[in-house]
Amino acid sequence: MSIGAAVRRMLPAAIGSHPGPDRAAPPARADERPAPPPRRRSELAPGTVVGARYRIDGVLARGGMGVVHTAFDPFLLRDVVVKVLDAPAVQDRTTRGAAWEGVVAATVSHPALMPVLDAGTVRREDGTETDFLVMERMRGGDLHALLARRPLRWDQAAALGAELAEGLALLHGAGLVHRDVKPANVLIATVDPDERLRARLADFGTAIGAVDLAPGPDLGTVAYMCPEQVRGRRATDRSDVYSLGLVLLEAVTGHREFPGSVDESALARLRREPFLPPDLPARFAEVLRGMTATTADRRPPAEEVARRLAACATGPGGSAAPDATLERLRTSATLAARLTGAVGAAVLLPDATGTDVLAAPGHLRVPRRLDGDGWPRTHPSAAWTVDDLAADPVVSEHALLAAGVRAAAGVPIPGDRPGAMLCVFEDRPRHFSGQAVRDLVAVASMLDLGAGRAADRDRATD
Structure with a gap:
């Protein structure tokens, strides 16, 4: 079986959510209005009260595991987001079920990791119950949307990477691997992109422990997967380091390093290491090169990455302030x-x-x-x-x-x-x-x- 065929078998969800250029839909006619997306079971109507507390305002995003709503907390007078999961509610929180994201988020606490403020079950319109998670509302959108407007300065990327690497180091220290580090999962707290970016890494729904809790495919997003995941091997903490390296490289270049269809993107990283722009400062380029090494044993741990990126951002030639x-x-x-x-x-x-x-x-x-x-x-x-x-x-x-x-x-x-x-x-x-x-x-x-x-x-x- 070819590697491309193996990727298709291993990542059916990723293939469906990341169409290649040959799968692109034909452009809509100017006189046609795009049809609204079909309403999902986990999409709640505005005005619905969840957990006897949170009033749903509308839909913010539809993801692979559920629907994210904007909501208001009348007790603390603050805006929040409520993620309603697609899968049925589970009673055993030690299994990797729908509520696993909340369990992981409650295990670790760091400014660069998105905390879960509350959780519970909600009854959907069809009478079934599912889990919901309440999280902070991040006003700056996500890194993917920000990079669609313009890339970051290299020192901004280094400072942002240092914070995210610190959070990953804490996650890894707890025996967990995120497995889906990508720009869309980096939520921005700082609204003004000219300021130093404050961000949180979100979406722990695909995280695994040091000992896998159940057999199955290594999920994630193909464009940011490490070579060993593409080959069907188990993700480790160095897989997260590789993914973060690709995110930071995209942050300074403004484009994905391995674009194209699922097959093209997956196979490209097996043939070559990422191309680093020649105008990057040598210290920063050296860290990115180590993070995106083809073999896992050549990549530094997240804790070391955090130290080195922080030194890049604040040392000579860097512009991030204390x-x-x-x-x-x-x-x-x-x-x-x-x-x-x-x-x-x-x-x-x-x-x-x-x-x-x-x-x-x-x-x-x-x-x-x-x-x-x-x-x-x-x-x-x-x-x-x-x-x-x-x-x-x-x-x-x-x-x-x-x-x-x-x-x-x-x-x-x-x-x-x-x-x-x-x-x-x-x-x-x-x-x-x-x-x-x-x-x-x-x-x-x-x-x-x-x-x-x-x-x-x-x-x-x-």
Whole structure:
């Protein structure tokens, strides 16, 4: 039997969910509306209350094991997602049944792993019962959707990979293997893609233990499978490392390394190792090369991968800042916005060629980097306000105006960083009062960028 035929026998679900180019459906006519997908048994109607608590709002996604709904938790006043599984409810939670994903998620706890907040059973419209899982609502979508818009900077990918590898190391330490690490299972918490990405690895429904609980095919997604899985061998912790390596490579290139039909994608990794772009920094490329080695024994464990990727992101040539530094600056910017009632805020850190903008959360799409002389063009030691940027001839063509900023105020941040400022923004003309400026001064005084913080400060300007 050929390897291609073996793959087809081993992965029937994957073949159905990953059509190749020769299986693509013909394009729909312009005057035809696509038919809605057939309603699945696990799709709940809006308004349905699950677990006597969670009110279903609608369908977020339909996956291979169930339907994911958006929902609202009236007890804690928060949005959540409720995953209703297709398979019938199971009583024995130690078996790899429909609720296995919840069991795995409850076994380990890490910021990079999606936790299960609640679980139970729900009665479907046909009278049968199935399991449901309640999880955090991640506002940033998934990595697959993000990469469809643009690739990541290499340092963003390295920092993201370090966090995910830490989570996988904890999972592996508990004797578990994820088996389906892919961009669609990396859920983004940070909405603004220019900030450092905060993400969680989700979907533990295909995870297995160190000793398999039941015989059967090694499930997963073909495009991210390791060579030994393609050959029909059992997945190990190094299989997850390989898959994560392909995810990070796709993150910086913007395309899958092994595209095509199931056969083409599966066989390609047996013939060659992934191609690494020549412009990647040598340290980062070296880690990716080790993660995607053809044989499992040449791949480092996830714990080592996490250490090396973190060193790439924060060492010389990397631009990711220490968490404490960035969080301190952004938290202070958020406080400044709240005190002044502004819709956005940022810390401006100028250098010889421009200004770095560490923006606080807000709907204004403030640029991360301002080139040239920076802004505002006032004395760096003075507080300033601009009531209407559109009416100011000095800044009327500035990138901040294009981002929707119409009014702003700023004060200098004490320390040895000339020109460093704390700013607040408005999306409409506004006069910032003297009290607002005094509030800014009070927050900026807590941000002293003195010599004692020089090392962190210099690396915070990513």
